Amino acid sequence: xxxxxxxxxxxxxxxxxxxxxxxxxxxxxxxxxxxxxxxxxxxxxxxxxxxxxxxxxxxxxxxxxxxxxxxxxxxxxxxxxxxxxxxxxxxxxxxxxxxxxxxxxxxxxxxxxxxxxxxxxxxxxxxxxxxxxxxxxxxxxxxxxxxxxxxxxxxxxxxxxxxxxxxxxxxxxxxxxxxxxxxxxxxxxxxxxxxxxxxxxxxxxxxxxxxxxxxxxxxxxxxxxxxxxxxxxxxxxxxxxxxxxxxxxxxxxxxxxxxxxxxxxxxxxxxxxxxxxxxxxxxxxxxxxxxxxxxxxxxxxxxxxxxxxxxxxxxxxxxxxxxxxxxxxxx
Amino acid sequence: xxxxxxxxxxxxxxxxxxxxxxxxxxxxxxxxxxxxxxxxxxxxxxxxxxxxxxxxxxxxxxxxxxxxxxxxxxxxxxxxxxxxxxxxxxxxxxxxxxxxxxxxxxxxxxxxxxxxxxxxxxxxxxxxxxxxxxxxxxxxxxxxxxxxxxxxxxxxxxxxxxxxxxxxxxxxxxxxxxxxxxxxxxxxxxxxxxxxxxxxxxxxxxxxxxxxxxxxxxxxxxxxxxxxxxxxxxxxxxxxxxxxxxxxxxxxxxxxxxxxxxxxxxxxxxxxxxxxxxxxxxxxxxxxxxxxxxxxx
Amino acid sequence: xxxxxxxxxxxxxxxxxxxxxxxxxxxxxxxxxxxxxxxxxxxxxxxxxxxxxxxxxxxxxxxxxxxxxxxxxxxxxxxxxxxxxxxxxxxxxxxxxxxxxxxxxxxxxxxxxxxxxxxxxxxxxxxxxxxxxxxxxxxxxxxxxxxxxxxxxxxxxxxxxxxxxxxxxxxxxxxxxxxxxxxxxxxxxxxxxxxxxxxxxxxxxxxxxxxxxxxxxxxxxxxxxxxxxxxxxxxxxxxxxxxxxxxxxxxxxxxxxxxxxxxxxxxxxxxxxxxxxxxxxxxxxxxxxxxxxxxxxxxxxxxxxxxxxxxxxxxxxxxx
Numbered sequence: 019x020x021x022x023x024x025x026x027x028x029x030x031x032x033x034x035x036x037x038x039x040x041x042x043x044x045x046x047x048x049x050x051x052x053x054x055x056x057x058x059x060x061x062x063x064x065x066x067x068x069x070x071x072x073x074x075x076x077x078x079x080x081x082x083x084x085x086x087x088x089x090x091x092x093x094x095x096x097x098x099x100x101x102x103x104x105x106x107x108x109x110x111x112x113x114x115x116x117x118x119x120x121x122x123x124x125x126x127x128x129x130x131x132x133x134x135x136x137x138x139x140x141x142x143x144x145x146x147x148x149x150x151x152x153x154x155x156x157x158x159x160x161x162x163x164x165x166x167x168x169x170x171x172x173x174x175x176x177x178x179x180x181x182x183x184x185x186x187x188x189x190x191x192x193x194x195x196x197x198x199x200x201x202x203x204x205x206x207x208x209x210x211x212x213x214x215x216x217x218x219x220x221x222x223x224x225x226x227x228x229x230x231x232x233x234x235x236x237x238x239x240x241x242x243x244x245x246x247x248x249x250x251x252x253x254x255x256x257x258x259x260x261x262x263x264x265x266x267x268x269x270x271x272x273x274x275x276x277x278x279x280x281x282x283x284x285x286x287x288x289x290x291x292x293x294x295x296x297x298x299x300x301x302x303x304x305x306x307x308x309x310x311x312x313x314x315x316x317x318x319x320x321x322x323x324x325x326x327x328x329x330x331x332x333x334x335x336x337x338x339x340x341x342x343x344x345x346x347x348x349x
Numbered sequence: 350x351x352x353x354x355x356x357x358x359x360x361x362x363x364x365x366x367x368x369x370x371x372x373x374x375x376x377x378x379x380x381x382x383x384x385x386x387x388x389x390x391x392x393x394x395x396x397x398x399x400x401x402x403x404x405x406x407x408x409x410x411x412x413x414x415x416x417x418x419x420x421x422x423x424x425x426x427x428x429x430x431x432x433x434x435x436x437x438x439x440x441x442x443x444x445x446x447x448x449x450x451x452x453x454x455x456x457x458x459x460x461x462x463x464x465x466x467x468x469x470x471x472x473x474x475x476x477x478x479x480x481x482x483x484x485x486x487x488x489x490x491x492x493x494x495x496x497x498x499x500x501x502x503x504x505x506x507x508x509x510x511x512x513x514x515x516x517x518x519x520x521x522x523x524x525x526x527x528x529x530x531x532x533x534x535x536x537x538x539x540x541x542x543x544x545x546x547x548x549x550x551x552x553x554x555x556x557x558x559x560x561x562x563x564x565x566x567x568x569x570x571x572x573x574x575x576x577x578x579x580x581x582x583x584x585x586x587x588x589x590x591x592x593x594x595x596x597x598x599x600x601x602x603x604x605x606x607x608x609x610x611x612x613x614x615x616x617x618x619x620x621x622x623x624x625x626x627x628x629x630x631x632x633x634x635x636x637x638x639x640x641x642x643x644x645x646x
Numbered sequence: 647x648x649x650x651x652x653x654x655x656x657x658x659x660x661x662x663x664x665x666x667x668x669x670x671x672x673x674x675x676x677x678x679x680x681x682x683x684x685x686x687x688x689x690x691x692x693x694x695x696x697x698x699x700x701x702x703x704x705x706x707x708x709x710x711x712x713x714x715x716x717x718x719x720x721x722x723x724x725x726x727x728x729x730x731x732x733x734x735x736x737x738x739x740x741x742x743x744x745x746x747x748x749x750x751x752x753x754x755x756x757x758x759x760x761x762x763x764x765x766x767x768x769x770x771x772x773x774x775x776x777x778x779x780x781x782x783x784x785x786x787x788x789x790x791x792x793x794x795x796x797x798x799x800x801x802x803x804x805x806x807x808x809x810x811x812x813x814x815x816x817x818x819x820x821x822x823x824x825x826x827x828x829x830x831x832x833x834x835x836x837x838x839x840x841x842x843x844x845x846x847x848x849x850x851x852x853x854x855x856x857x858x859x860x861x862x863x864x865x866x867x868x869x870x871x872x873x874x875x876x877x878x879x880x881x882x883x884x885x886x887x888x889x890x891x892x893x894x895x896x897x898x899x900x901x902x903x904x905x906x907x908x909x910x911x912x913x914x915x916x917x918x919x920x921x922x923x924x925x926x927x928x929x930x931x932x933x934x935x936x937x938x939x940x941x942x943x944x945x946x947x948x949x950x951x952x953x954x955x956x957x958x959x960x961x962x963x964x965x966x
Contacts, residue, residue: 490941
């Protein structure tokens with residue numbers, strides 16, 4: 019059974035000029051317990067929105083429809099908002115791109131971590147509870163790889179470096195042992211050594227606590243090496259999804275292919291004055307979404323049929339939405 | 350019908366147009382703005398609009414209530430005061446003192462303050478720091494108190510009240526313009542222009558100025574509301590505009606003794622002052638909201 | 647924090663010193679009032695006289711200024727603190743409630759009432775209230791601090807304190823009489839900061855509720871009450887506290903007018919009277935004390951702000 023099972027999730031909003039736009043168009047996503055799943059998409063692909071939809075934090079004026087939005091075999095859409103919040107508060111957690119803005123600037127890290135520890139975990143009588151809470155906070159900080167717990171606990175968020183702040187917010191996120199951790203571009207704008215640390219930490223936590231991680235990134239080149247599955251999104255549509263090795267070594271969708279070429283290409287290997295291997299054109303605005311396959315106007319393989327939304331093709335676990343997929347051993 | 354617009358083109362409105370769009374969508378703001386425009390017109394044409402001379406006394410018509418009450422008189426629509434002067438004429442004529450002078454004051458203070466503020470905003474080091482502290486001190490002292498000090502030196506009177514209020518408003522302009530210049534100066538677009546080698550005057554007038562104009566307009570409205578209130582307050586205390594002149598604050602001070610006998614002579618000028626200040630504040634506040642909405646979108 | 651306090655305190659002393667120069671030179675700007683030549687020597691003499699508490703003698707009443715000063719200051723402090731307290735107590739909950747029910751009828755009502763209240767000229771509001779509550783209903787007294795019949799000796803100037811200090815037989819009656827005299831001035835005085843603080847509090851709360859850390863705390867399943875108390879409220883209070891000094895200055899301006907209208911003892915009415923009477927020793931020292939009082943309040947507010955919100959200190963250091 020899947021931990022998270024989403025089928026045909028669509029989110030529709032009214033654009034500022036009164037047009038109905040689907041910002042997510044029939045997206046499928048499946049996450050096993052304990053696996054690391056990467057979602058890759060450029061800006062405007064709706065990847066953060068997907069995360070918010072899973073947590074249940076969607077602007078109430080937008081309409082969310084799905085054939086299936088199951089969490090642990092339970093239908094999330096049938097729950098009341100309050101129950102929904104309970105479920106996501108208990109079983110899920112999220113970390114973000116700029117961790118500092120997710121920490122209260124006016125209380126110390128120690129206080130905020132203490133608050134994140136579930137009351138049920140703390141043992142002892144009234145006075146003992148304080149001590150116990152403190153040791154739990156220390157342990158939590160050690161678990162996310164912060165050694166100087168005394169200094170960090172007394173600090174205010176503005177005194178932390180980005181990497182430490184992200185570790186602290188991971189600590190807060192895993193304090194109540196969630197089953198799923200959604201990481202929304204947690205390492206964008208970080209130095210690469212810090213990024214490596216955070217990725218290792220996420221992988222270790224996932225392994226040790228049997229926690230699934232849904233990692234959202236912009237760039238297929240920077241997905242976490244430990245991830246088992248990769249899902250590609252473009253403009254709110256699902257392009258391709260499957261095991262990491264299959265996606266990286268044998269992409270079937272032109273979009274994935276170009277993304278991989280782009281990120282794996284070393285720019286100084288290009289001949290002088292040759293074109294960059296990018297897709298032509300730019301990401302369409304919300305107002306001007308193409309019909310059918312939204313990649314259509316930019317796709318090198320597009321033909322007349324592409325004005326229809328392609329059906330899903332499946333090959334074992336590897337699925338892709340394209341009328342004219344790349345051959346199986348193309349790359 | 351023939352559609353001449355062959356090509357669909359998305360036109361994004363300019364920042365000023367956007368600002369106006371947000372502003373004009375606010376009904377209260379538009380009402381306040383049109384009231385202000387009306388007030389301005391009334392002020393400009395006050396000699397023709399006022400039915401009588403402001404200081405003409407009707408000996409047979411002392412303390413007549415407004416015309417819509419039982420003992421009212423249609424000749425005096427808003428009634429008369431205790432020495433028989435027509436209130437409507439006094440309020441209309443008084444607009445010159447209560448709106449006209451503040452407008453002039455704010456204009457002068459704005460020109461002087463913005464110039465000083467702009468240059469202060471781009472200076473660095475000890476001079477800037479000294480100016481900053483001096484301004485902080487000046488700003489922490491209430492404007493009316495400062496005006497009182499100036500008047501204590503110069504002596505009571507209309508001219509001195511005007512000078513005092515102008516002097517008092519200048520630091521506020523200097524402060525806010527200095528701060529916004531300071532903030533803009535370190536933004537990337539200004540740095541880019543600086544690296545491009547734009548001369549300082551060009552940076553100030555053509556690069557930074559357009560970006561802080563809404564802020565300056567907002568500052569002007571708030572200064573206008575302060576100027577109106579301060580002129581009226583000085584008149585009320587008997588330190589500004591002197592007695593026979595139909596300034597609204599002075600009229601209120603006079604009515605302090607008359608409150609028991611002719612409450613309308615207190616309520617009406619006060620109401621005029623209140624509506625005027627309210628309009629200015631609503632316009633300023635809506636402008637602030639509009640700027641905020643624009644930057645958020 | 648110690649470094650910050652010291653720096654701020656030095657700045658305060660420097661400002662006070664500037665102020666003494668201003669008030670000293672004021673003496674030479676007045677045409678009729680020339681006690682000596684404007685030399686360094688005479689300034690030092692003036693400074694040491696001030697420091698020794700010798701502030702001169704009033705030209706109109708012949709009383710010792712120093713003694714009068716404390717009485718008037720006491721009265722003003724009492725009035726302004728009560729008004730500030732009233733406006734804080736009313737404004738904070740109203741602002742928060744309005745923000746939590748944004749765009750509801752209640753919110754709209756509060757916002758427009760605040761806008762209206764903010765635009766009412768203080769002296770007109772005072773007259774309206776006098777007309778309604780004193781003339782029409784005869785509920786409250788409108789002149790002075792207390793009915794002279796009670797014969798309460800003035801010690802501190804703060805009338806409520808004076809009543810409590812006195813050994814009058816009718817102390818409790820006198821107390822309520824003093825309160826009765828105080829209701830209208832306090833309401834009038836509180837109006838301006840009240841409306842400003844409502845707006846500040848509402849905007850700040852809206853701002854904070856939109857912050858990521860609030861959303862994150864909510865996502866973690868923190869209860870709404872805890873969320874408000876632990877995170878939203880302390881952070882929303884920050885802009886309010888930062889503005890408190892400025893609001894106090896506004897309140898003091900209005901105190902000047904209110905004291906004149908309600909014929910109360912106080913530094914404001916004392917100052918205005920001295921301007922009428924060209925009583926320069928009073929004007930000089932009244933100005934000095936009035937301004938220093940406002941500066942002192944500003945200093946205290948700033949110190950508290952920096953102490954309570956540590957990241958402010960960092961910004962301040964970074965600036966220099």
